[in-house]
Amino acid sequence: MPTHIATAIAPRLDAAIDTLVSRLDRRDPLLILAFSSPEHALARVLDGVASRFPTARVLGASSAGEFTEQREAKGAIALFALAGDFQITTGLGVGLTEDPEAAVKSALGESAPSSEYPNETVIMLLDPLTGRGEEATLLAASLLGPDVPLAGGAAGDDLAMTSCEVGVPGHAGSDAVAIARVRSRRPLGLGVAHGHTPLAGPFRVTRASGSVIHELDGRPAFDVWAEATLADARARGIDPLALSPDQLGGFLLQYEAGLPNGDAYKVRAPLSKNEDGSLNFACGVAQGAQLHVMQGLPQEQISSARRAAAAARKDLKDEVAGALVFDCICRNLILGESFNAALGEISQELGGAPLAGFETYGEIALAAGDWSGFHNTTSVVLAFPR
Amino acid sequence: MSAPSTFSGRPAIDVSTLVELLAPALGYEAALETVEHARQVIGATGTDMSRDQALHLLEVIAEQPGLVGITGRFAKSRVLLQWK
Numbered sequence: 001m002p003t004h005i006a007t008a009i010a011p012r013l014d015a016a017i018d019t020l021v022s023r024l025d026r027r028d029p030l031l032i033l034a035f036s037s038p039e040h041a042l043a044r045v046l047d048g049v050a051s052r053f054p055t056a057r058v059l060g061a062s063s064a065g066e067f068t069e070q071r072e073a074k075g076a077i078a079l080f081a082l083a084g085d086f087q088i089t090t091g092l093g094v095g096l097t098e099d100p101e102a103a104v105k106s107a108l109g110e111s112a113p114s115s116e117y118p119n120e121t122v123i124m125l126l127d128p129l130t131g132r133g134e135e136a137t138l139l140a141a142s143l144l145g146p147d148v149p150l151a152g153g154a155a156g157d158d159l160a161m162t163s164c165e166v167g168v169p170g171h172a173g174s175d176a177v178a179i180a181r182v183r184s185r186r187p188l189g190l191g192v193a194h195g196h197t198p199l200a201g202p203f204r205v206t207r208a209s210g211s212v213i214h215e216l217d218g219r220p221a222f223d224v225w226a227e228a229t230l231a232d233a234r235a236r237g238i239d240p241l242a243l244s245p246d247q248l249g250g251f252l253l254q255y256e257a258g259l260p261n262g263d264a265y266k267v268r269a270p271l272s273k274n275e276d277g278s279l280n281f282a283c284g285v286a287q288g289a290q291l292h293v294m295q296g297l298p299q300e301q302i303s304s305a306r307r308a309a310a311a312a313r314k315d316l317k318d319e320v321a322g323a324l325v326f327d328c329i330c331r332n333l334i335l336g337e338s339f340n341a342a343l344g345e346i347s348q349e350l351g352g353a354p355l356a357g358f359e360t361y362g363e364i365a366l367a368a369g370d371w372s373g374f375h376n377t378t379s380v381v382l383a384f385p386r
Numbered sequence: 387m388s389a390p391s392t393f394s395g396r397p398a399i400d401v402s403t404l405v406e407l408l409a410p411a412l413g414y415e416a417a418l419e420t421v422e423h424a425r426q427v428i429g430a431t432g433t434d435m436s437r438d439q440a441l442h443l444l445e446v447i448a449e450q451p452g453l454v455g456i457t458g459r460f461a462k463s464r465v466l467l468q469w470k
Contacts, residue, residue, distance in 0.1 A: 134456075134457075135453055142456075142459060142460045145467070146467055204415070205416075210453075259413030259414070260415075261414055262409075262414075283453065284453030285453070286412045286416035286417075286419075289413035290413060370410070371407055371409075371460075371464070
């Protein structure tokens with residue numbers, strides 16, 4: 001049975017579902033992912049999708065922007081439906097902050113290996129405000145073994161940085177991780193790329209606890225951030241020393257942290273600032289680490305999206321039926337109106353295949369041989385073979 | 387982000403190889419500091435270690451709280467499979 005992927009985006013759930021039904025052309029989807037602006041209650045969105053498609057597994061996340069191959073939107077709902085020859089289970093784990101291992105185990109549930117479907121890929125959605133992004137990813141990878149790639153994204157909340165939700169029908173909320181285990185006859189394709197370069201640094205993390213960096217080079221972390229970005233930000237019309245609370249999240253996501261690793265940088269996202277000048281990140285950052293403040297140039301954001309899509313397609317060795325895309329919100333902030341051009345690059349690289357996704361506060365991509373799986377500033381593309 | 391291909395089958399494990407396993411998640415400097423601390427704990431003085439010493443070192447790291455411990459545990463789970 002060939003794979004069929006249908007996508008839809010609309011400012012209202014009923015309109016998105018109607019479009020999806022039409023594009024499914026009487027096929028029964030096995031899996032539906034819903035990416036929903038916080039303007040819509042995620043629980044209602046997931047329950048609404050499940051009631052319309054009672055035989056499908058449903059999974060979703062709140063977002064900071066939603067898109068399909070056709071367009072990007074704010075305040076909308078994007079749907080991705082997968083029909084074809086797959087075995088799929090879904091699960092939810094709560095209490096990610098306190099006990100990430102228990103939450104990940106609960107979300108993974110039980111899934112017996114199948115000789116009929118020898119390939120497994122895990123799609124993971126999580127609440128980044130827990131600061132457990134990398135921890136949850138590595139725990140899942142440890143439990144699943146090296147042959148199971150992971151892809152996914154960290155939920156968003158339109159840059160409010162107050163509540164990011166994930167869920168399944170009947171249960172959606174923050175402090176949680178939601179997982180779909182996809183078993184297939186052929187492997188899926190996974191690609192990840194970022195287009196950020198160092199702006200300033202290195203700075204040493206002289207005091208950190210969990211996902212909070214208190215001090216860099218012995219100074220409050222935000223003071224260092226504001227100083228390092230001052231000239232570049234002012235050239236973009238932003239004053240880091242005069243940011244209102246609702247501007248802060250967007251500012252920090254344009255100037256993320258880069259941990260040197262060989263010739264490359266592992267990027268980590270600061271999400272918010274505390275009163276003492278410390279910064280909250282989407283995952284743990286080890287004390288003693290050195291980091292750079294990074295910047296992203298618009299053209300690099302477009303070419304990196306294309307690189308991620310090309311890597312996913314190359315992995316696939318097959319025609320692409322469609323793709324899920326998890327794209328850092330920072331890329332949208334940097335690209336502005338050109339963001340749709342980056343989406344077009346991805347779709348074009350995938351042969352014009354349908355795609356759906358959301359603007360994230362963190363991305364997940366861990367393939368065999370990778371030693372880290374939680375990313376920031378990247379585009380992650382998970383492609384399905386036709 | 388891949389482990390060095392020379393990892394499996396080597397009679398001795400170079401300390402820098404262990405740092406490379408942790409660096410993608412922790413950053414190079416924090417990974418180096420973590421490995422150096424664990425070396426002191428297990429009393430490993432040379433730059434090369436036996437496979438058992440290297441596993442012991444990763445176990446010590448895996449016992450640490452938070453991201454460092456989880457990264458150590460993940461690295462150990464992967465190298466155990468590579469060294470089979």
